[in-house]
Amino acid sequence: xxxxxxxxxxxxxxxxxxxxxxxxxxxxxxxxxxxxxxxxxxxxxxxxxxxxxxxxxxxxxxxxxxxxxxxxxxxxxxxxxxxxxxxxxxxxxxxxxxxxxxxxxxxxxxxxxxxxxxxxxxxxxxxxxxxxxxxxxxxxxxxxxxxxxxxxxxxxxxxxxxxxxxxxxxxxxxxxxxxxxxxxxxxxxxxxxxxxxxxxxxxxxxxxxxxxxxxxxxxxxxxxxxxxxxxxxxxxxxxxxxxxxxxxxxxxxxxxxxxxxxxxxxxxxxxxxxxxxxxxxxxxxxxxxxxxxxxxxxxxxxxxxxxxxxxxxxxxxxxxxxxxxxxxxxxxxxxxxxxxxxxxxxxxxxxxxxxxxxxxxxxxxxxxxxxxxxxxxxxxxxxxxxxxxxxxxxxxxxxxxxxxxxxxxxxxxxxxxxxxxxxxxxxxxxxxxxxxxxxxxxxxxxxxxxxxxxxxxxxxxxxxxxxxxxxxxxxxxxxxxxxxxxxxxxxxxxxxxxxxxxxxxxxxxxxxxxxxxxxxxxxxxxxxxxxxxxxxxxxxxxxxxxxxxxxxxxxxxxxxxxxxxxxxxxxxxxxxxxxxxxxxxxxxxxxxxxxxxxxxxxxxxxxx
Numbered sequence: 001x002x003x004x005x006x007x008x009x010x011x012x013x014x015x016x017x018x019x020x021x022x023x024x025x026x027x028x029x030x031x032x033x034x035x036x037x038x039x040x041x042x043x044x045x046x047x048x049x050x051x052x053x054x055x056x057x058x059x060x061x062x063x064x065x066x067x068x069x070x071x072x073x074x075x076x077x078x079x080x081x082x083x084x085x086x087x088x089x090x091x092x093x094x095x096x097x098x099x100x101x102x103x104x105x106x107x108x109x110x111x112x113x114x115x116x117x118x119x120x121x122x123x124x125x126x127x128x129x130x131x132x133x134x135x136x137x138x139x140x141x142x143x144x145x146x147x148x149x150x151x152x153x154x155x156x157x158x159x160x161x162x163x164x165x166x167x168x169x170x171x172x173x174x175x176x177x178x179x180x181x182x183x184x185x186x187x188x189x190x191x192x193x194x195x196x197x198x199x200x201x202x203x204x205x206x207x208x209x210x211x212x213x214x215x216x217x218x219x220x221x222x223x224x225x226x227x228x229x230x231x232x233x234x235x236x237x238x239x240x241x242x243x244x245x246x247x248x249x250x251x252x253x254x255x256x257x258x259x260x261x262x263x264x265x266x267x268x269x270x271x272x273x274x275x276x277x278x279x280x281x282x283x284x285x286x287x288x289x290x291x292x293x294x295x296x297x298x299x300x301x302x303x304x305x306x307x308x309x310x311x312x313x314x315x316x317x318x319x320x321x322x323x324x325x326x327x328x329x330x331x332x333x334x335x336x337x338x339x340x341x342x343x344x345x346x347x348x349x350x351x352x353x354x355x356x357x358x359x360x361x362x363x364x365x366x367x368x369x370x371x372x373x374x375x376x377x378x379x380x381x382x383x384x385x386x387x388x389x390x391x392x393x394x395x396x397x398x399x400x401x402x403x404x405x406x407x408x409x410x411x412x413x414x415x416x417x418x419x420x421x422x423x424x425x426x427x428x429x430x431x432x433x434x435x436x437x438x439x440x441x442x443x444x445x446x447x448x449x450x451x452x453x454x455x456x457x458x459x460x461x462x463x464x465x466x467x468x469x470x471x472x473x474x475x476x477x478x479x480x481x482x483x484x485x486x487x488x489x490x491x492x493x494x495x496x497x498x499x500x501x502x503x504x505x506x507x508x509x510x511x512x513x514x515x516x517x518x519x520x521x522x523x524x525x526x527x528x529x530x531x532x533x534x535x536x537x538x539x540x541x542x543x544x545x546x547x548x549x550x551x552x553x554x555x556x557x558x559x560x561x562x563x564x565x566x567x568x569x570x571x572x573x574x575x576x577x578x579x580x581x582x583x584x585x586x587x588x589x590x591x592x593x594x595x596x597x598x599x600x601x602x603x604x605x606x607x608x
Contacts, residue, residue, distance in 0.1 A: 012118025117161030171292025
């Protein structure tokens, strides 16, 4: 790691204590340059912790006996600094002596894993920007361009360590960085929690049920839990950026469509936010490139802000279903003793909307609401309701938890791929509920109506699938296992693509008053017998990189599901099924087909 700042700084210091494996080979602030070419992780961590606890510490307080050979602490006011062989190796310097500014610049360009900004100043820009554009004259002599930086990751604990164009250039060159407002967002989140908790306890205090001293003691007691909540929120936000970024060029045309919609509504100016215009989008699509992480971060923020505003204007935050989300937002020591005050919180609508909009966009993507609205014409609050219903009846929270439990145990890429599989099923089912069920949706009622039937079919899925679908399920499971996923989770995630029709099955069963298992047998047999499965697989293999292609393919696949549902209903509702509901499924379908032999024969010839 190379750092900008010192252990006396809150942001820099906290960051450099987060892991006992950090090897801080160099750092600088406005007074000193610290160099430790081959640090011992354990001993250097202890020394950094000592400095962090020492009031107003500087790099000159670092124990010189712990600095490894060839290192030292140098004054930035020095005329020149002698470069040791170890410094040459670590920082890639050829000269025997350099100025302090030259040493810092070499450090910024050295090949390390992390470049950590915890101090003041803008040190990286884009090649197309001038130093005047940056507006930080004090660091003009140090500043480098994004494409020159060889660090694998940039962390911006400080504000504007890198310009936005510098971040984009660095990302296009293969580096990984978000933005300063993403890397600092846990602090903002913490402030939000603090304010909302103090509003809650302020009402308690005013009523005479608590003294200020008691309040302060309770606040201190809840510190760790609030910290964990903030870290959890920001873990999910960073995860969303990673998953989106890894999909690369596949999403670019669809993002361009979303950006155009925001511009049309006067909500976004791409030029101001340095997001690619339509011409640049086309160029990147030709190269197969998507948005950089820094650009994804900006678009993610806009999508959350827009959804927040839309939901706040709606009746959604008043739905009794969200009382649980409101309660869970507050730390455990507040939930039972102050349940009435939580219910009366003056910002409860804002809290509910914040929780809901963050959850949806972190889980299913930046343009999820926009694309579902394009398909269905439904308002944002109904899209959110349908998403929550789908999330709950398919047990997605449990699957997400299992995927996240693989952190540092399985490659991040396979985790991302499994999360994408989850998103595909949720999108399909969200659209299904919006098209098939009456509006406005009642979240609790729909979960109650579909939950048990869907759970039954998930448990019996493999016995219902055709041989071709079972082979595909095994193939996809094997791929995920090979990429590092545990077999049980791989199987569960691979099964998600086969669960798309189960809500249709549950609804048909309720309409015909038949067991869901019997309807499912008929549905899946008809899918195999009349080629629906094959047609959907073929349609699903078509490219969907452009927004229009995705809409077209989705429409075709949805049509096939719709036809299959209708056919299943007709077969089970026919005379043959009516005479004997206990009759074997194959016999019911055979009898129905024989009664319509010319039509069935023509269909089979067409499929052949």
